[in-house]
Amino acid sequence: xxxxxxxxxxxxxxxxxxxxxxxxxxxxxxxxxxxxxxxxxxxxxxxxxxxxxxxxxxxxxxxxxxxxxxxxxxxxxxxxxxxxxxxxxxxxxxxxxxxxxxxxxxxxxxxxxxxxxxxxxxxxxxxxxxxxxxxxxxxxxxxxxxxxxxxxxxxxxxxxxxxxxxxxxxxxxxxxxxxxxxxxxxxxxxxxxxxxxxxxxxxxxxxxxxxxxxxxxxxxxxxxxxxxxxxxxxxxxxxxxxxxxxxxxxxxxxxxxxxxxxxxxxxxxxxxxxxxxxxxxxxxxxxxxxxxxxxxxxxxxxxxxxxxxxxxxxxxxxxxxxxxxxxxxxxxxxxxxxxxxxxxxx
Ligand SMILES: Nc1nc2c(ncn2[C@@H]2O[C@H](COP(=O)(O)OP(=O)(O)OP(=O)(O)O)[C@@H](O)[C@H]2O)c(=O)[nH]1
Ligand SMILES: [Mg+2]
Numbered sequence: 001x002x003x004x005x006x007x008x009x010x011x012x013x014x015x016x017x018x019x020x021x022x023x024x025x026x027x028x029x030x031x032x033x034x035x036x037x038x039x040x041x042x043x044x045x046x047x048x049x050x051x052x053x054x055x056x057x058x059x060x061x062x063x064x065x066x067x068x069x070x071x072x073x074x075x076x077x078x079x080x081x082x083x084x085x086x087x088x089x090x091x092x093x094x095x096x097x098x099x100x101x102x103x104x105x106x107x108x109x110x111x112x113x114x115x116x117x118x119x120x121x122x123x124x125x126x127x128x129x130x131x132x133x134x135x136x137x138x139x140x141x142x143x144x145x146x147x148x149x150x151x152x153x154x155x156x157x158x159x160x161x162x163x164x165x166x167x168x169x170x171x172x173x174x175x176x177x178x179x180x181x182x183x184x185x186x187x188x189x190x191x192x193x194x195x196x197x198x199x200x201x202x203x204x205x206x207x208x209x210x211x212x213x214x215x216x217x218x219x220x221x222x223x224x225x226x227x228x229x230x231x232x233x234x235x236x237x238x239x240x241x242x243x244x245x246x247x248x249x250x251x252x253x254x255x256x257x258x259x260x261x262x263x264x265x266x267x268x269x270x271x272x273x274x275x276x277x278x279x280x281x282x283x284x285x286x287x288x289x290x291x292x293x294x295x296x297x298x299x300x301x302x303x304x305x306x307x308x309x310x311x312x313x314x315x316x317x318x319x320x321x322x323x324x325x326x327x328x329x330x331x332x333x334x335x336x337x338x339x340x341x342x343x344x345x346x
Contacts, residue, residue: 001062001277003187003256004089008076008113009069010104011097012191015221017066019248022228025066028103033085034066040253040264040275044307044337048266048273051314058274060264062253065089076113078120087179091260092186099193099220110190111205118161118212121181126156128178148174156182163213185260186214187252194220198243215259217251224248263336266307267291268316278334285330288342298346302328307337 005013014027014034021036039059049057067086070079086092094117096110133149135141148171152162161182162170175183188209190201197220201209209216220242227238228247239247256262261280265287266273276290284304289296304326305319313319326332334340 001060001256001260001262002065002088002090003062003093004065004067004086004091005093005095006067006078006082006086007069007095007117008078008097009071010101011069011095011113012099012101012221013069013095014066015225016093016095016189016191016219016248017064018225019219019221019228020062020064020252024229030068030071033068035063036066037061037063038249040277041250042264042275044264044266045273045275047311048268048307048339052268052270052273054268054270054273056272056274058272060275060277062256064093076116078117083120083124083181086181086184089184091256092181092184094186094188094214095221096188096190098190098196098218099222111208114188114205114208114212118208119159122156122159122161125162125180125182126153128180129153129156129175132175132178144171145174152180161186161212186212187256187259188214188216189221189252190216190218191221192218194223194242196220197223215255217255219248219251221248263334265334265336265338265340267341268339280336282334283330284328284332284334284340284342287334287340288344291342294346295342295344298344299330300343300345302332303341303343304328304332304334305339306335307339310339 005017007013014025014031017034017036018025021038023036025034039061042059045057045059067082070077070082096113097108098110099108129149129152133153136146136149151170152175155162155165162180163183163185197218199218201216201218206216227235235247262277263280264275264277266275278287278290284302285296285299288299309324310319313322319325
C-alpha cells in the first residue's frame with residue numbers, strides 16, 4: 001500500500017516519516033521527496049514461520065512518500081508540486097501541526113489547517129472534474145459518463161469529498177486515473193506536544209475529521225521518532241514511560257487497515273510464509289489473482305484453514321484429518337487470517 005504524507009510547511013511530516021520508517025532523515029525545513037517502506041508486523045506470520053521453517057518470510061508492506069511543504073509563501077497551503085506528488089498515492093495521510101514550532105509564525109491551528117487542506121483538495125478536484133465534464137459533453141460521451149461527472153461536480157460544489165459517496169452511487173472506474181484527491185482514503189495525524197500526545201481527539205476537529213470520512217490519530221512525532229530509532233527492547237520501556245502501550249507505527253497501521261477496510265490472508269509452505277493484503281469482501285477468485293494471475297485464470301478451488309483453527313491443530317494434515325479443511329469456490333469471501341492454498345489449472 002502506498003501512503004502519501006502531506007500537510008503544510010513544518011507540520012512534522014518528515015518527523016512522522018522517520019517515526020514510521022525508523023529512518024533518520026533530517027527534519028526542520030523542506031528537503032526532497034523521500035520514499036520509505038515498512039513491514040506490517042504480524043505475530044501470525046511469526047508463528048507460522050516457526051511451524052513451516054520456510055526459506056523466506058514475507059510481511060505485508062506499506063510504503064510512505066514524504067512530500068515537503070510549501071515554504072516561503074505568506075499563505076499556508078500545498079504547493080502545486082506537492083499536489084502532483086500525492087496524486088498517485090493510494091491513501092493520504094494529512095499531518096496537522098498541533099505543537100509550537102518556533103520556526104513558524106503564530107500559534108498552531110490544526111482545525112484551520114484541516115479546513116484549508118480540505119478546501120484546496122476540493123478546488124483541485126473540481127478543476128479536473130469540470131475539464132472532464134466539458135470534454136465528455138463536447139464529445140457527446142454516453143449519458144452514464146456525463147452523469148458520473150455531474151454527480152462528482154455537484155458533490156464537490158457542495159464541498160463534499162468524493163470519498164463520502166458510496167460505491168454503487170459513483171462509478172469510480174470512470175474517475176480512476178485522474179488523481180482525484182478527495183476520493184483517496186484519508187488518515188489525519190494530529191501532531192502534538194509531548195504533554196498532550198495521548199489525549200483523545202475531541203470537539204470540532206474530531207467532528208470535522210469524521211465528516212470528511214477520514215480517520216484521526218494523535219501522536220507526538222518528535223518523541224516517537226526517537227523511540228523508533230531505538231533497539232526494540234528499549235522501545236517498550238520508553239513507550240510505557242509516555243503512558244503508551246503501542247508504538248505510533250502499530251497504531252497507525254491499525255487505523256490504516258480499519259479505514260481502508262483491509263485484511264490479511266496467508267500462504268504457507270516450505271518455500272515461503274507470506275501475508276497478502278486485500279480489501280474485506282474480496283472473493284477467493286480475486287484473492288488468488290493477487291498471488292498470481294495464473295491462479296485467477298485457472299482457479300479450481302481454494303483450500304482454506306482459518307489461522308486459529310490451524311494453530312489449534314498444529315499442522316495441515318491434522319486439520320484435514322479432523323475434517324476442518326474448508327474447500328471453497330470462487331465466490332467464497334476471504335476472511336482475515338485465512339490460510340489459503342489455491343488449486344488451479346492453466
Ligand atoms: N515539539 C514537537 N516538535 C515537533 C514535532 N514534530 C516535529 N517537530 C519539529 O518541528 C520541526 C519541523 O518538523 P519536520 O518533520 O521537518 O516538518 P515537515 O512537515 O516535514 O516540514 P517541511 O517538509 O519543511 O514542510 C522540526 O524541528 C521537528 O523537530 C512534535 O510532535 N512536537
Ligand atoms: Mg519535511
